[in-house]
Amino acid sequence: MKLDRFKEQVAGVISELQHETGKKVTLVHHDDADGICSGAITKAALEREGYRVRTFCLEKAYPEVIQDLHNVRNEIIFYCDIGSSHATFISEINSGQNLVIILDHHDPTPATDIRVHDLNLENFNFHGETDFSGATCCYLFARALNSQNRDLVYLALVGSCEIPQGFTGLNRQILEEANQEGIVRPKGKTLEIIRLGVTVNDLFSILQILGSVGYYQGGPELGIRACLDGITPEIKQLASQLEERRKQANKTLLSRLLRERLNETEHIQWFDAENTYQGMGTKVIGTFCSFLSYQQRLVNQQKYLLGFTDIPPEIPGYGKLKERYVKASIRVPKPMQTRIDRGELPSAFELLAKASEKFGIADGHAYAANVVIPHQQKEKLIPNAERILHGEKVETKFRVTGKT
Numbered sequence: 001m002k003l004d005r006f007k008e009q010v011a012g013v014i015s016e017l018q019h020e021t022g023k024k025v026t027l028v029h030h031d032d033a034d035g036i037c038s039g040a041i042t043k044a045a046l047e048r049e050g051y052r053v054r055t056f057c058l059e060k061a062y063p064e065v066i067q068d069l070h071n072v073r074n075e076i077i078f079y080c081d082i083g084s085s086h087a088t089f090i091s092e093i094n095s096g097q098n099l100v101i102i103l104d105h106h107d108p109t110p111a112t113d114i115r116v117h118d119l120n121l122e123n124f125n126f127h128g129e130t131d132f133s134g135a136t137c138c139y140l141f142a143r144a145l146n147s148q149n150r151d152l153v154y155l156a157l158v159g160s161c162e163i164p165q166g167f168t169g170l171n172r173q174i175l176e177e178a179n180q181e182g183i184v185r186p187k188g189k190t191l192e193i194i195r196l197g198v199t200v201n202d203l204f205s206i207l208q209i210l211g212s213v214g215y216y217q218g219g220p221e222l223g224i225r226a227c228l229d230g231i232t233p234e235i236k237q238l239a240s241q242l243e244e245r246r247k248q249a250n251k252t253l254l255s256r257l258l259r260e261r262l263n264e265t266e267h268i269q270w271f272d273a274e275n276t277y278q279g280m281g282t283k284v285i286g287t288f289c290s291f292l293s294y295q296q297r298l299v300n301q302q303k304y305l306l307g308f309t310d311i312p313p314e315i316p317g318y319g320k321l322k323e324r325y326v327k328a329s330i331r332v333p334k335p336m337q338t339r340i341d342r343g344e345l346p347s348a349f350e351l352l353a354k355a356s357e358k359f360g361i362a363d364g365h366a367y368a369a370n371v372v373i374p375h376q377q378k379e380k381l382i383p384n385a386e387r388i389l390h391g392e393k394v395e396t397k398f399r400v401t402g403k404t
Helices: 002-018 033-048 063-069 084-094 134-145 147-162 170-180 200-213 219-229 233-260 283-292 334-341 348-355 375-389
Strands: 024-029 052-057 076-080 100-103 116-118 184-187 190-193 268-272 304-310 325-331 361-364 368-374
Touching: 002 116, 002 134, 024 033, 033 052, 033 076, 033 134, 033 147, 033 200, 033 219, 052 219, 063 084, 076 084, 084 100, 084 116, 084 361, 100 134, 134 147, 134 170, 147 170, 147 190, 147 200, 170 184, 190 200, 200 219, 200 233, 200 283, 219 233, 233 283, 268 375, 283 304, 283 325, 283 368, 304 375, 325 348, 325 375, 348 361, 348 368, 348 375, 368 375
Parallel strands: 024 052, 024 076, 076 100, 100 116, 268 304
Antiparallel strands: 184 190, 304 325, 325 368, 361 368
């Protein structure tokens, strides 16, 4: 079975982990609810085994940041809900130096370093869009590390709320396990996490706000605390303030787009949010694009939807980036998704990765993806994408490395 092969590989990686002499871990995780849950599961599981864990929330796998992370020696590096799309680049940078473990569900590139282990279940013929989340991958690793980590199963459910299809595939099994263990119980149309006294949906919503809108205000760290210890009144109040701030920014941008309309090429419709979301994490542009993709009075349902936003130069816990970057998020309107499934159109991730080859840092799935590019390359992205969609010859193998 597919899961048996995964379990065998996980067992081998855990054995390698346990033979490491050092106990120092840098844990890199994404900034959305799934990423925060992934970080919380892995942090708790490792600390229970005596590891010293430093968490580092990263919105994108910026090459210069990855290079600095891998400059250290005798340190174990985990990537949670991030990293698979850059496994080839991480392998090149790591070059056999540190033990690296990737627990992710985004479309992967091959890991070419024997010390880099990408345990993404996509590599075992599961689908990250529907079957499992990053948090589910992290939970399965944590459970294999120590069966006592079953008490963390609720975080796999919370992270998996980002999957529109609901609890299907491996996530269905996780739901059944959580019910059997008595860790969750039905409450209305959702589930209550008994130990925390909060519903799965409510925790997911708060984490989405803390991680993305509050990225520059310590939101991800508070999110991990909320995952493991519950939602305090202070966390709830901050989340409410952040959400109001995002709503106002969304309202401002939507009003502008209704006045000005979207820019359009033959296959793509796009807009530039510029500094509308100043002070917030860039995840918010993807959330807005998802909302916008359903607005039929504004969005052509037969064209890819793309939004740009400026990226602040400071990375919390790291410092200032050397380059000036912008982020582009892409969404596929629902009527187009079956064409991607049939292979008639490139997936969102494939399109952005190929259009930004040699200068972009792409992540994502079939219907939703994003790329970070140097500001001076911004004007190239859409013309490159159009050439791909027109069927012009492109390389079938691409490196998602970004500019270093």
